[in-house]
Amino acid sequence: MAIEAASPHTMNTYGRLPIALERGDGAYLWDVNGKRYLDALAGIAVNTLGHNHPKFVAALQDQVTKIIHSSNYYHVPNQEKLAEKLVGLAGMTNVFFGNTGLEANEAALKLARKFGHDKGIERPEIVVYEKAFHGRSIATLSATGNEKVQKGFGPLVEGFIRVPLNDIAALKAATEGNKNVVAVFFETIQGEGGINAMRAEYLREVRELCTANDWLLMIDEVQCGMGRTGKWFAHQWAGIVPDVMPLAKGLGSGVPIGAVVAGPKAANIFQPGNHGTTFGGNPLAMRAGVETIRIMEEEGLLENAAKVGAHLKGALQNELGKLAGVTEVRGQGLMIGVELAKPCNVLSARAAEAGLMISVTADSVIRLLPPLILTQAQADEIVSILCPLVKAFLDE
Numbered sequence: 001m002a003i004e005a006a007s008p009h010t011m012n013t014y015g016r017l018p019i020a021l022e023r024g025d026g027a028y029l030w031d032v033n034g035k036r037y038l039d040a041l042a043g044i045a046v047n048t049l050g051h052n053h054p055k056f057v058a059a060l061q062d063q064v065t066k067i068i069h070s071s072n073y074y075h076v077p078n079q080e081k082l083a084e085k086l087v088g089l090a091g092m093t094n095v096f097f098g099n100t101g102l103e104a105n106e107a108a109l110k111l112a113r114k115f116g117h118d119k120g121i122e123r124p125e126i127v128v129y130e131k132a133f134h135g136r137s138i139a140t141l142s143a144t145g146n147e148k149v150q151k152g153f154g155p156l157v158e159g160f161i162r163v164p165l166n167d168i169a170a171l172k173a174a175t176e177g178n179k180n181v182v183a184v185f186f187e188t189i190q191g192e193g194g195i196n197a198m199r200a201e202y203l204r205e206v207r208e209l210c211t212a213n214d215w216l217l218m219i220d221e222v223q224c225g226m227g228r229t230g231k232w233f234a235h236q237w238a239g240i241v242p243d244v245m246p247l248a249k250g251l252g253s254g255v256p257i258g259a260v261v262a263g264p265k266a267a268n269i270f271q272p273g274n275h276g277t278t279f280g281g282n283p284l285a286m287r288a289g290v291e292t293i294r295i296m297e298e299e300g301l302l303e304n305a306a307k308v309g310a311h312l313k314g315a316l317q318n319e320l321g322k323l324a325g326v327t328e329v330r331g332q333g334l335m336i337g338v339e340l341a342k343p344c345n346v347l348s349a350r351a352a353e354a355g356l357m358i359s360v361t362a363d364s365v366i367r368l369l370p371p372l373i374l375t376q377a378q379a380d381e382i383v384s385i386l387c388p389l390v391k392a393f394l395d396e
């Protein structure tokens with residue numbers, strides 16, 4: 001069966017490959033023609049448990065027979081259960097549930113603005129970063145540091161101050177004497193921006209600066225969170241705790257879910273009527289979140305992400321690190337980027353052709369985000385498929 005590049009009735013929003021996936025099992029996927037792929041993308045850091053995980057499938061089947069949706073007019077018991085679990089893992093206190101990453105970030109931005117208004121700041125300003133990606137709503141695309149995402153959608157939302165990564169002097173200079181600043185907002189490891197990490201020392205300095213100035217430290221862990229780097233949340237490698245933390249992607253292992261987790265400084269900003277969503281926190285998504293975390297703990301997937309990720313990065317470093325056309329192999333756990341010296345978007349199609357799902361982001365960064373169940377043998381398989389493709393591409 002031939003797959004058309006574009007579909008006549010869905011909007012033309014994605015540059016899709018001509019592949020239609022039908023099913024998955026563990027770290028493998030099969031398309032409608034029966035071709036097998038090793039999944040080193042996990043639906044963009046979403047399928048934490050891989051595909052068709054027996055414990056996860058059984059739990060979702062059980063949930064579907066009970067209740068899928070009920071509305072937030074009533075309590076949803078698993079909201080409380082998942083919130084309690086998340087705040088325990090994060091060292092924070094309260095959670096608001098939505099459905100996507102941008103919604104979690106939108107809630108964070110609203111929290112920051114109301115935090116300011118509650119202190120008498122009428123025009124609150126939020127510090128954001130170069131190359132950041134926070135989503136595609138009008139507010140979150142305004143916070144995003146990528147003109148391609150913003151182009152055509154102006155006027156952008158005001159109230160953002162943009163600074164470079166890992167430069168504490170630049171952050172201080174950009175906010176010096178500005179009484180309207182209410183929050184600093186960034187990804188611990190930028191995903192769409194090209195796997196760019198905030199350094200641990202910088203994270204600690206920003207934490208101190210936020211505390212000293214009574215600003216909210218808001219860390220977007222939508223992509224790098226939920227165990228991907230080998231800790232529950234990537235900022236935990238620096239030993240800090242944010243005031244606000246949006247989550248989404250990996251939290252439901254494929255079921256749409258978003259959450260904004262707050263510490264004491266941000267936990268009581270929203271009062272009844274300030275924020276809400278119809279679908280957010282629904283019983284199906286909450287069960288998915290509860291079971292994802294339970295299975296991750298049962299199967300030691302944080303340790304696995306750290307171990308297999310280090311092995312994968314090391315192997316890629318060995319194979320590609322010294323090549324002239326390779327700028328850097330970087331990342332942590334199972335969030336790995338290989339930056340080439342030239343644009344390489346064509347490589348996602350070539351890898352798929354060779355039976356490997358990857359993505360290319362920021363034009364020249366090969367991005368690997370495999371499911372956290374990846375085995376060392378499967379990591380070796382990624383290397384053995386990807387490296388020859390990269391070498392051939394660099395020779396062109």
Ligand SMILES: *Cc1c(COP(=O)(O)O)cnc(C)c1O
Nearest residue numbers: 100101102133134135191222223
């Ligand atoms: C994907 C992503 C988002 C947006 O999430 P959606 O669910 O696509 O709205 C926001 N922030 C980061 C860091 C992301 O990686």
